[in-house]
Amino acid sequence: VSRGATAAAAPVKLLGVAIWLRPYLANRSLWLDGLGARPAEPA
Amino acid sequence: VVGVVLAQLPQHLLALVALGLIVVAPVPLGLAFAATHLGRRPAPRAEWAIVVVLSWVSLQTFLALSLGLLRRLTTGDVLAAEILLLAVGAVTLARRRDALATLPITRWRPGGAETGMLVALVAVGIWLLHRVLTTPVREYDSLAYHLPAVASWYRTGTLDMLGQGSVDYYPYDFELLAVLFVLPFRGHFAVGLAQLLAWSLFGLAIYATATRLGARSLHALLAASLALMHPIVLRLAADTLQVDLAFAAAFMVTFYVALGYASRELHWTLLALSGAWLVGTKTSGLGYLGLIVFATLIARRLGMSPTPASAAPGRRAPPAFVVGLSLLVSLTTAGFWYARNLLTVGNPLGLVGVSLFGVPIFPGPMAASELSRSSLAAVFRIGDPRDWAILLKQLAVNFGLPFALLAVAAGTLAVTPPGGAPFWRRRVGLAVVALFVACAALYAGTPFSGDDVGTYGWRVSPWIGQGLRYALPAIGVLAVAAALGLARFSRLDTALVVVATTAGLLSLPSDRVRGLLVLAAAWSWMLVRGRLPRRGRQVARWGAVAALVVLSGHWRDAKDEAYARMFPVVTYVDRHVANGEKIGLLVTNRASTFFGTRLTADVVFVPIGESDASRWVRQLRDREVRFVGVGPILEDWWLSSNEIRWLDGDHSAFERVYGTDYRAGSVLYRLRRPSAAAGASR
Numbered sequence: 001v002s003r004g005a006t007a008a009a010a011p012v013k014l015l016g017v018a019i020w021l022r023p024y025l026a027n028r029s030l031w032l033d034g035l036g037a038r039p040a041e042p043a
Numbered sequence: 044v045v046g047v048v049l050a051q052l053p054q055h056l057l058a059l060v061a062l063g064l065i066v067v068a069p070v071p072l073g074l075a076f077a078a079t080h081l082g083r084r085p086a087p088r089a090e091w092a093i094v095v096v097l098s099w100v101s102l103q104t105f106l107a108l109s110l111g112l113l114r115r116l117t118t119g120d121v122l123a124a125e126i127l128l129l130a131v132g133a134v135t136l137a138r139r140r141d142a143l144a145t146l147p148i149t150r151w152r153p154g155g156a157e158t159g160m161l162v163a164l165v166a167v168g169i170w171l172l173h174r175v176l177t178t179p180v181r182e183y184d185s186l187a188y189h190l191p192a193v194a195s196w197y198r199t200g201t202l203d204m205l206g207q208g209s210v211d212y213y214p215y216d217f218e219l220l221a222v223l224f225v226l227p228f229r230g231h232f233a234v235g236l237a238q239l240l241a242w243s244l245f246g247l248a249i250y251a252t253a254t255r256l257g258a259r260s261l262h263a264l265l266a267a268s269l270a271l272m273h274p275i276v277l278r279l280a281a282d283t284l285q286v287d288l289a290f291a292a293a294f295m296v297t298f299y300v301a302l303g304y305a306s307r308e309l310h311w312t313l314l315a316l317s318g319a320w321l322v323g324t325k326t327s328g329l330g331y332l333g334l335i336v337f338a339t340l341i342a343r344r345l346g347m348s349p350t351p352a353s354a355a356p357g358r359r360a361p362p363a364f365v366v367g368l369s370l371l372v373s374l375t376t377a378g379f380w381y382a383r384n385l386l387t388v389g390n391p392l393g394l395v396g397v398s399l400f401g402v403p404i405f406p407g408p409m410a411a412s413e414l415s416r417s418s419l420a421a422v423f424r425i426g427d428p429r430d431w432a433i434l435l436k437q438l439a440v441n442f443g444l445p446f447a448l449l450a451v452a453a454g455t456l457a458v459t460p461p462g463g464a465p466f467w468r469r470r471v472g473l474a475v476v477a478l479f480v481a482c483a484a485l486y487a488g489t490p491f492s493g494d495d496v497g498t499y500g501w502r503v504s505p506w507i508g509q510g511l512r513y514a515l516p517a518i519g520v521l522a523v524a525a526a527l528g529l530a531r532f533s534r535l536d537t538a539l540v541v542v543a544t545t546a547g548l549l550s551l552p553s554d555r556v557r558g559l560l561v562l563a564a565a566w567s568w569m570l571v572r573g574r575l576p577r578r579g580r581q582v583a584r585w586g587a588v589a590a591l592v593v594l595s596g597h598w599r600d601a602k603d604e605a606y607a608r609m610f611p612v613v614t615y616v617d618r619h620v621a622n623g624e625k626i627g628l629l630v631t632n633r634a635s636t637f638f639g640t641r642l643t644a645d646v647v648f649v650p651i652g653e654s655d656a657s658r659w660v661r662q663l664r665d666r667e668v669r670f671v672g673v674g675p676i677l678e679d680w681w682l683s684s685n686e687i688r689w690l691d692g693d694h695s696a697f698e699r700v701y702g703t704d705y706r707a708g709s710v711l712y713r714l715r716r717p718s719a720a721a722g723a724s725r
Contacts, residue, residue: 017447023436024274024443024549031555 048596055596061122061227065103068125071132073098078143079361080310085147089251093299094313096244100220101316101369102128104323104376107219111202112379118226120200151260156536160264162569163544164246166562167272170551171242174281175235176598179606182283183632189284190635192218193234194642197225205634206648209409212393214380216323217241217289230641231606232599238280241289246271248295249519253526255302256471261536265543266526269449270518272547275441275511281552286324291515293321294331298478298520301335305342310360312369314339319373323380326392330485331516338478414490419510422493422501430503437508444546446518452525452532453479460531475524482517489513603640610636612672612709615701616644620670627668629690630681631709637672646672656689660696663714671697671712674705682706
């Protein structure tokens with residue numbers, strides 16, 4: 001494997017991990033709950 | 044608010060003193076115990092901490108179990124027993140004062156990057172502490188049977204179960220510890236401290252194991268922090284009383300002790316104590332303990348010495364009575380639950396029937412083979428992209444960035460360094476990776492890790508996400524592998540700490556701004572601390588303690604209020620159910636809420652009626668049931684059952700006194716007196 005291909009692989013892998021982590025990062029309300037309204041009570 | 048808090052301050056202070064006594068009492072004896080095991084050779088601080096905490100957990104579990112067996116698990120008796128424990132410990136320590144003064148404990152001064160990681164870890168710990176002290180437990184299993192067991196034992200002073208079927212036969216060592224935290228505050232306020240203890244110990248054990256296997260202190264700390272910052276780990280510690288975190292901690296402690304035993308440095312009784320805790324926390328412990336014992340025997344056989352610098356001899360056997368006592372404690376704390384099952388239903392595993400090659404060994408209505416069909420390994424279809432998509436998404440949501448970082452770091456173990464030995468020649472790395480694979484396999488084989496025994500059609504569904512908590516032992520081992528793998532990134536100390544801190548912040552399951560504020564406060568304290576005069580530091584410290592005392596009183600009330608808002612039935616029980624009036628529960632997954640805020644109500648589960656309403660009512664009266672509680676009812680077949688029809692129908696024996704919709708919330712019926720019922724029916 002050439003050095004250039006290895007260098008190119010790293011950002012691709014990073015992008016893959018970022019896409020995979022999307023659901024982990026997605027919940028924006030987690031920043032503000034507790035300071036404002038409490039989450040709804042469990043059904 | 045201030046007035047109310049001040050009025051309750053004396054009582055609250057007493058409760059805090061009681062809590063302090065319960066926390067501190069076993070420590071002197073634990074130190075003396077650790078000294079008999081580690082006394083002669085220089086041992087790292089983490090090893091001392093592990094042995095002391097192991098003895099703490101064992102002593103407390105044994106104490107609570109013994110008092111429960113005597114039907115005296117009450118506040119007074121527990122505090123008396125703790126005072127006795129403290130006195131015995133203090134005398135033992137005092138008699139060995141000279142030996143203790145010269146203990147060869149290796150010092151540890153954290154470097155800059157280590158301090159940075161510790162600050163982040165402490166910030167997450169403070170976030171967690173605030174969370175467990177202010178937010179009521181509200182997770183399904185915890186409200187259904189973990190907390191009810193705690194509440195019932197607290198109320199009766201015994202270890203009697205509520206009569207809920209299969210969950211009555213689980214091992215409950217972790218819940219026993221939780222009872223000790225319920226006693227001082229007469230309620231749920233500090234119950235989460237048991238989780239916080241498990242959380243800290245999980246990290247400590249990962250750190251100790253990684254450093255024992257040769258990882259740098261910073262790398263061990265990074266890996267342990269990342270393991271503690273998995274979203275699922277923080278959720279478990281914050282909102283639940285589930286046992287999986289304590290189980291993972293017990294597993295990692297057992298792993299550590301087993302390494303010490305394999306390299307002939309630690310005595311086998313430590314392995315017995317930690318193994319007992321593993322088996323007494325969760326039935327899966329039997330499999331994990333088997334794995335550890337098997338691996339340890341191989342390691343000892345091969346003469347494998349996992350510690351690089353273990354040439355120093357000097358393991359010493361503890362005195363015979365310490366060995367005997369350890370054996371008694373471990374046999375009791377592990378064996379009690381299984382022995383009770385054997386005596387009551389003739390099967391140590393309760394209702395789980397086990398057969399080998401078609402020959403039944405333990406009879407039981409739930410076949411183990413049927414249960415094992417619910418494991419992830421059984422329901423996962425390797426060729427189905429849908430299953431993979433669900434699994435990957437659940438991994439991202441529940442494990443997130445910390446898992447990705449640990450996996451990358453551990454993965455570098457498999458890469459041969461330039462000019463270094465290939466992967467399969469490096470024994471330690473190979474052994475840890477093999478243990479990880481074994482733990483991952485045990486996870487995939489855990490019942491309920493794939494499906495709730497058919498609820499989701501024996502298919503992979505997002506439900507597997509919450510079952511990822513069964514994989515925490517594997518995560519612990521992965522973290523150890525990651526700590527070893529991080530050796531490759533030795534020039535990136537600061538960057539690694541920044542990345543790990545970010546991962547921790549992103550993983551907080553709620554209140555992230557508050558987490559950020561705590562982190563900022565912790566950092567400012569670290570930066571300002573050195574510049575303050577000595578006196579200023581002392582004032583700040585005592586000011587913080589005083590603020591914590593007053594604040595905790597406020598939090599206690601706030602938690603009760605939040606509890607009443609979340610589950611209004613507790614308020615009804617507090618106000619309208621007199622002490623001693625029995626509540627018979629028919630079907631609910633929130634049994635603990637029927638105990639009221641101070642856990643004073645007499646709650647049991649009642650059996651279903653056969654087909655005759657009046658006979659069922661008579662059964663209830665014979666059991667002195669005054670109220671019948673139901674709901675939330677999630678299963679449709681329950682909604683059309685006879686009992687629900689009798690409760691709701693024109694049958695004059697029941698009067699609905701609380702609640703409206705048992706599909707969404709709780710409903711209470713009062714059982715009328717026989718004469719009144721007869722009068723009404725006339």
